[in-house]
Amino acid sequence: MHGRIKIKSTAQQEEEKRKEREKKLKIYVSARDTCFSKVTRVLLIQVVSNHQVLFSFLCGLCVSYLHSMFLLDTHCQRKEGILDEEALQVTQQLLSSNPDFATLWNYRREILMHLETVKEKDEVQKIYEAELAFLESCLKLNPKSYGSWHHRCWVSARLPRPDWSRELSLCDRCLSLDDRNFHCWDYRRMVVKVSGVPVAQELGFTDRLIGSNFSNYSSWHYRSTLLPLLHPESPESPSPSHEPPQPSPSHSPQTQSHRVCEEQLLKEYELVQNAFFTDPNDQSAWFYYRWLLGRAEREEMISCVYVSRDEERVAVAFSRPVNAQSVSLLLVLDGQPQKVEWKSVHPRFKHSPVCICDLPPGTISDITNEHNLTVHWTEKYTHRDCALYTGRTESWCRDSATDQELFRSELSVEKTSVLQSELQSCNQLLELEPLNKWCLLTIVLLMRALDPLGYEKETLAHFQTLKEVDPMRSAYYSDLCSKFIIENTVLKMEYAEVRVFSITDKNLTTLCHLDQLLLVTHINLSSNQLQQLPPQFAMLQCLEVLEVDNNRIENLEGVYHLPKLEEVLLKNNKISALADLQPLASCPKLRRLDLRGNPVTQAANIESELTALLPSVTDLLL
Amino acid sequence: MGTQVKDVIIKPDAPSALLLDKHADYIAAYGSKKDDYEYTLSEYLRMSGIYWGLTVMDLMGQLPRMSRQEIIDFIKACQHECGGISASIGHDPHLLYTLSAVQILCLYDSVDTIDVDKVVDYVKGLQQEDGSFAGDKWGEIDTRFSFCAVATLALLGKMNTVNVDRAVQFVLSCMNFDGGFGCRPGSESHAGQIYCCTGFLALTGQLHQVNADLLGWWLCERQLPSGGLNGRPEKLPDVCYSWWVLASLKIIGRIHWIDKAKLRTFILACQDEETGGFADRPGDMVDPFHTLFGVAGLSLLGDEQIKPVNPVLCMPEDVLQRVGLQVDLLS
Numbered sequence A: 001m002h003g004r005i006k007i008k009s010t011a012q013q014e015e016e017k018r019k020e021r022e023k024k025l026k027i028y029v030s031a032r033d034t035c036f037s038k039v040t041r042v043l044l045i046q047v048v049s050n051h052q053v054l055f056s057f058l059c060g061l062c063v064s065y066l067h068s069m070f071l072l073d074t075h076c077q078r079k080e081g082i083l084d085e086e087a088l089q090v091t092q093q094l095l096s097s098n099p100d101f102a103t104l105w106n107y108r109r110e111i112l113m114h115l116e117t118v119k120e121k122d123e124v125q126k127i128y129e130a131e132l133a134f135l136e137s138c139l140k141l142n143p144k145s146y147g148s149w150h151h152r153c154w155v156s157a158r159l160p161r162p163d164w165s166r167e168l169s170l171c172d173r174c175l176s177l178d179d180r181n182f183h184c185w186d187y188r189r190m191v192v193k194v195s196g197v198p199v200a201q202e203l204g205f206t207d208r209l210i211g212s213n214f215s216n217y218s219s220w221h222y223r224s225t226l227l228p229l230l231h232p233e234s235p236e237s238p239s240p241s242h243e244p245p246q247p248s249p250s251h252s253p254q255t256q257s258h259r260v261c262e263e264q265l266l267k268e269y270e271l272v273q274n275a276f277f278t279d280p281n282d283q284s285a286w287f288y289y290r291w292l293l294g295r296a297e298r299e300e301m302i303s304c305v306y307v308s309r310d311e312e313r314v315a316v317a318f319s320r321p322v323n324a325q326s327v328s329l330l331l332v333l334d335g336q337p338q339k340v341e342w343k344s345v346h347p348r349f350k351h352s353p354v355c356i357c358d359l360p361p362g363t364i365s366d367i368t369n370e371h372n373l374t375v376h377w378t379e380k381y382t383h384r385d386c387a388l389y390t391g392r393t394e395s396w397c398r399d400s401a402t403d404q405e406l407f408r409s410e411l412s413v414e415k416t417s418v419l420q421s422e423l424q425s426c427n428q429l430l431e432l433e434p435l436n437k438w439c440l441l442t443i444v445l446l447m448r449a450l451d452p453l454g455y456e457k458e459t460l461a462h463f464q465t466l467k468e469v470d471p472m473r474s475a476y477y478s479d480l481c482s483k484f485i486i487e488n489t490v491l492k493m494e495y496a497e498v499r500v501f502s503i504t505d506k507n508l509t510t511l512c513h514l515d516q517l518l519l520v521t522h523i524n525l526s527s528n529q530l531q532q533l534p535p536q537f538a539m540l541q542c543l544e545v546l547e548v549d550n551n552r553i554e555n556l557e558g559v560y561h562l563p564k565l566e567e568v569l570l571k572n573n574k575i576s577a578l579a580d581l582q583p584l585a586s587c588p589k590l591r592r593l594d595l596r597g598n599p600v601t602q603a604a605n606i607e608s609e610l611t612a613l614l615p616s617v618t619d620l621l622l
Numbered sequence B: 001m002g003t004q005v006k007d008v009i010i011k012p013d014a015p016s017a018l019l020l021d022k023h024a025d026y027i028a029a030y031g032s033k034k035d036d037y038e039y040t041l042s043e044y045l046r047m048s049g050i051y052w053g054l055t056v057m058d059l060m061g062q063l064p065r066m067s068r069q070e071i072i073d074f075i076k077a078c079q080h081e082c083g084g085i086s087a088s089i090g091h092d093p094h095l096l097y098t099l100s101a102v103q104i105l106c107l108y109d110s111v112d113t114i115d116v117d118k119v120v121d122y123v124k125g126l127q128q129e130d131g132s133f134a135g136d137k138w139g140e141i142d143t144r145f146s147f148c149a150v151a152t153l154a155l156l157g158k159m160n161t162v163n164v165d166r167a168v169q170f171v172l173s174c175m176n177f178d179g180g181f182g183c184r185p186g187s188e189s190h191a192g193q194i195y196c197c198t199g200f201l202a203l204t205g206q207l208h209q210v211n212a213d214l215l216g217w218w219l220c221e222r223q224l225p226s227g228g229l230n231g232r233p234e235k236l237p238d239v240c241y242s243w244w245v246l247a248s249l250k251i252i253g254r255i256h257w258i259d260k261a262k263l264r265t266f267i268l269a270c271q272d273e274e275t276g277g278f279a280d281r282p283g284d285m286v287d288p289f290h291t292l293f294g295v296a297g298l299s300l301l302g303d304e305q306i307k308p309v310n311p312v313l314c315m316p317e318d319v320l321q322r323v324g325l326q327v328d329l330l331s
C-alpha cells in the first residue's frame, strides 16, 4: 500500500498488465486453496492424534472448507511427516510473497508444534533452523513485516538450542541496511534481554552507530533507555553493568528512576554537542538534548491546604493531578475525622491538582472559634496541617515554592557553570547559524534552566525569531512562550508575596499552571490573545475580580462555581450567545459584569434575559 | 554538511479541490472487483478493508450505497467459536479484525447480530498478567492491541470486564524520552503507536498521564515543508501518518500546533483525479486505507462537506452518539 508510484500507461500496456495479473491471481488462488486443504489435512491428523488441538482446529476452520475436510479424510492414512512437510512447502511459497498473511504463519506454528511431539530433539532443532533460514529470506524481501518478525520471536523461543549470537548478528546486518527499522530494533531488544547481553555492550553499539551517523533517531532513543540503567541518578544503586536492560513500569522515563547521574550527563552533553555542531539541522540530537535538560518529577505531596470560614470549604492542591473521587484523603478537624465528599473543581476535569470539599454546615462558621485542620493523603503517607485562628475568615498552609522546585531543571548548583558553558556553545553556533530554530529553542531552554527571570527579555526576543523562521509551528511557540511568561509571573508573585496575578498585553495564547493560582484574589489578563477560560480555571477558588478585557474569549467554561467571584470584566471579547454565559450563573456572589463590545450584546432582549440568568448581578454593562 | 530534509514536492497542477463524488465512486466500485489480484492479495485484512471503505462512505454521507446485509452476513460468518472475529472466512480470529468488525456493526447499528458476550470473553482472554494484550492466541504483544481491546470493549459498553488499571500501567510503561509511545516497553516512538496509546488513554480516562507539551512538540515537528506529516523523524510524509499525528494532536488538545492550511493542501494533492481515492503521497497508487485517512484528516481539519469524525475511534461522531460513547479529550 505504500510507495507504489502510479505509472501512466497505454491501452495496450494496460491489457498486458491485466493478463499478467490474471495469471498471477490464478497461481495465487490455487496455491492458497491447496494450502488451506493441506492445512486441513494436517490439522485432521492433529485432531486424531491430539484432542487438545480440537478447539483450535474448529476455530481456524471455515465453513467453506468443511466439505474438503471430508474429501480429504482418506489422506489421514498417509505418513504424517510427508504431509506436514508438504504443507510447510506450500505455505512457504505463499508467505514469501505475502508475509502479512497471518493465518498462514499460525498454520505453520501448528504444524511445527505437532512435529515437536513426533520428532527427535535433533530433528526438531534442524526443522526450526530451517524455519529461521526461511524467515531470513522472507525478511530480506520484506524487512518490515510484523508477521515475519513475530514468527522469528516465536521460533527463537522454541528452538531447543538457541544461538543468540547469531540472532544478534542478524540484527547487526539488518540494521546496517536500515538503521531505522523499528521491527529489527525491537527484535534486538528481545534478544538482548533473553540472552543477557550487558547494557554497557549495547551502549557501545549505539556509540558506534551514532559515531558513523549522528542522524539516527533510533540510536539516540535506545541510549535514552540504556543510560538510566547503566548510570542511574540515585547514588545508592551501583551500576548494574552486567544485567540486561529490563524496561518495566517502574522504569518509565516519566519516573525519577529514569534520570541519569550527573557525571554521565556531562559526557552526554559533549556527545550531543559534537552531533549538532556537525549537522545543526539534524533534529535527532536536539530532541535528545532536550531530554537531557529535562527535570525530574516533583515529589508527590500536598502543596497547599486552604480553608474558608464563609463557604465552610476546604481546598487542597497536590503536586500532581489526582482523581478526587478515588484519592485517599482524610480530613481531621480539631482531632475529629470528618466525613466529607471530595470533588474536582469542574465536572469536565476529573484528574485535577486541586480538590475541594464542603464541611458540614456550622462546623467552622463561628468566628470566635479557633480550628486546627489536617489533611492526610493516606496512600502517600503525607499530610499538611492548617490552623484557622479566631477572628480570621480564611487561612492556608503551603510550600513557598521556589523556582527550582516549580519550573527549573533539576540540576545541582555546581553544575550551573556547566549549563553556562553549554549556553555559550549554543550561542557560538547561533552566530554561525542565526536562523537555526533548533539552536534558538535550545538556547531558550538553557536560559530557563539557568535564570528564567534574568533572561526573560532575551527569551521573548528569541521566541519572536522562532515564529519568523518556523512559521508552520508559530502556534506552538506562542503557547510555549505563554507558558514561560506565566511561570515567570508566578515566580514574581511568590517573591512579592501578593495574591494579585497580572499579565497584560503579552500576547498570551494559552493558560496553564492554574493550580499555582489557588490563592489569587485578583487576576488581570487583559489585552492578550486568549480564546477561552478552560475548565482548569475553576481552580482559582479565591478569585474575587476577573479582568479579561480585549481578548478573543468565546468560552467561559472555567468560570464555574467560584464562590467569591464578584466582578467579571469581559469588555471586547467574542461572547456571542447567552448560553456561553451560563457558567457565570453558578457563581453566587457575582454582582458586576461588563460585556461591552461582545456580539452577544446585540441580541434581542439581552438585558432582560441576562437579568433572569444572573439575578445577583446589579451592575451590568452592555 | 547537512541533513537533506526528506520530503515531497507538490506540483502546481496537483489536485487542490476535494473530489468527494469520485472518492465515493472509487470505494463503491472497489468491493465489486472481487476477482481482482490486488483484492485477493489483501484478503488477510479484508475486515479492516471493509471498515475503511464503510467509514469513509459514512463520513461522505454515502453509506447506503454499500450492501449492508451482505456485509453483516459476512461478519457473522467470520465470528469463531472462541468469540474472536477473523479478517475473512477461513482465516484465524484476531483483535485487529475483531475491532474492525465491531466498528462496522456500530456503523450499521446492528451489534446484536453477533454474539457480543463471546466477543467480550475473547478480548478478556487475551489480556496478560502485565496488563498488555496479545493480538491473538499466538501471543504477539503490542500497544496496538491494547487499543483494539479497549476500543472494542468501549463500543460494546463493557470496559469494566478487563483489568483497566493494569492495562493502563502497561501502556504507560511504553512511554519514551520524547513523550511518545512505542509497540512495547523500550520501543521507539512512532506516530501510529502514539495514536493507539493516546486513544487508549482517552478511552480509559487517563490522558492526564501524558506529557502533552512534550509529546505535542514531537508531533508538530512531524510536519514537513510540503505540509504533509511523517510518522517518525527523518521519514517521508504520508496521508495515513497525517491522520495518526493529527488525531493524536486533537486527542491531547494541541491540534492548532500544526499549519492546517498546508496540511490540507498536501492531503488534497494525494487525490487521484482520474480514479478517485487517495494515495500515501502525491502521484502514488490509491487505496481504501489512505482514502479513509485522507477524508478523516480533512474532517478533523474542519472541512464542512464531511461529517465530523471522532479522533479516537476514527468513526463519525453521530455514530458514537448513537452508541452512547463519549470520550473526553484534553482541552
Ligand SMILES: [Zn+2]
Pocket: A002, B238, B239, B240, B241, B280, B290
Ligand atoms: Zn500510509
